[in-house]
Amino acid sequence: MAKAKGAIVVDTKACKGCGVCVTACPTKVIELAAEVNGKGYHYAYMANPDSCIGCANCGIVCPDTCITVYRAKADATA
Amino acid sequence: MSEINSIISPENIVYQKTPLLTDATMHYCPGCSHGTVHKLLAEVLEDLGLQETAIGVAPVGCSVLLYNYIDIDWQEAAHGRAPAVATGIKRLLPDKVVFSYQGDGDLAAIGTAETIHACNRGENIVIIFINNGIYGMTGGQMAPTTLPGMKAATCPQGRDVSHDGMPIKISDLLAQLPGTCYVTRQAVHTPANVRKTKKALRKAFENQMANKGTSLIEVVATCNSGWKMSPVQSNQWMEENMFPMYPLGDLKDE
Numbered sequence: 001m002a003k004a005k006g007a008i009v010v011d012t013k014a015c016k017g018c019g020v021c022v023t024a025c026p027t028k029v030i031e032l033a034a035e036v037n038g039k040g041y042h043y044a045y046m047a048n049p050d051s052c053i054g055c056a057n058c059g060i061v062c063p064d065t066c067i068t069v070y071r072a073k074a075d076a077t078a
Numbered sequence: 079m080s081e082i083n084s085i086i087s088p089e090n091i092v093y094q095k096t097p098l099l100t101d102a103t104m105h106y107c108p109g110c111s112h113g114t115v116h117k118l119l120a121e122v123l124e125d126l127g128l129q130e131t132a133i134g135v136a137p138v139g140c141s142v143l144l145y146n147y148i149d150i151d152w153q154e155a156a157h158g159r160a161p162a163v164a165t166g167i168k169r170l171l172p173d174k175v176v177f178s179y180q181g182d183g184d185l186a187a188i189g190t191a192e193t194i195h196a197c198n199r200g201e202n203i204v205i206i207f208i209n210n211g212i213y214g215m216t217g218g219q220m221a222p223t224t225l226p227g228m229k230a231a232t233c234p235q236g237r238d239v240s241h242d243g244m245p246i247k248i249s250d251l252l253a254q255l256p257g258t259c260y261v262t263r264q265a266v267h268t269p270a271n272v273r274k275t276k277k278a279l280r281k282a283f284e285n286q287m288a289n290k291g292t293s294l295i296e297v298v299a300t301c302n303s304g305w306k307m308s309p310v311q312s313n314q315w316m317e318e319n320m321f322p323m324y325p326l327g328d329l330k331d332e
Binding site: 005006007009014016017018019020022023024041046049054056057059060061062063064065066067068069070071072073 | 081082084085086087089090091092093094095096099103104106107108109110111112113114117266267268269272273308309310313
């Protein structure tokens with residue numbers, strides 16, 4: 001069975017770069033960017049987009065709720 | 079990349095910000111547990127359809143501006159007096175769902191009397207208690223919940239129990255009172271713990287709607303600025319040091 005395919009969109013303006021999502025991600029998709037956002041924080045981004053399974057763990061632990069999680073329906077990826 | 083663009087479409091959303099959270103950017107430090115608990119609170123209120131009936135009582139402390147972040151009715155209370163204010167609101171408006179949201183300096187120090195008596199009377203309210211073992215807002219002073227040996231602004235050598243006493247386990251104390259129906263201790267540092275805390279919050283609000291008495295949800299939290307650690311380090315420190323003193327789980331469930 002193919003793995004579920006997911007993706008995240010980070011609100012980079014709201015992200016404070018705390019890194020809690022980086023440790024919560026089971027497939028090591030997220031890293032903190034080398035660049036900074038308008039507030040000077042190294043925002044989170046999808047460094048390994050192919051590994052994302054859309055489990056939503058990152059969105060659930062994000063204290064600033066700046067991650068939206070998407071997961072393709074099973075029949076769409078089959 | 080095109081594959082990812084095809085996944086990012088509204089019908090594939092599995093997690094997004096609840097509309098009950100306002101667009102205001104929270105003023106908390108990066109990684110603060112308050113943000114996660116606010117989000118859970120908003121999600122639970124939305125799931126239970128309580129946007130029009132819920133009245134929150136905001137505390138004094140870091141979460142003093144809570145009324146800016148969740149789009150329901152709010153009342154600000156004097157320091158520590160949130161359970162007393164919530165008692166008044168609930169008695170006057172029994173059809174409303176009333177809760178207080180308090181930190182450890184607010185609930186376990188300045189407001190100890192109000193908390194204990196509201197719980198002892200079995201007021202039909204929900205109390206959400208954020209325990210990070212420090213006064214975060216005022217600069218990291220020692221709180222009654224500060225761990226033995228833990229450094230804070232007013233105990234730079236670490237808490238000396240011969241001088242300052244042992245930390246108060248307020249939830250264990252309140253679980254002894256006949257007025258409380260549900261007392262639990264949770265955390266929000268991992269996805270699994272966040273899900274458990276959400277379940278606990280939901281249960282507490284359902285208890286209130288069933289007129290069962292006071293529900294208290296303690297959330298063992300981090301204060302990475304006050305503890306002078308990174309958010310990820312402070313989560314680890316909390317697991318190693320806070321959890322032995324404040325073990326997670328239900329203390330009372332009737």
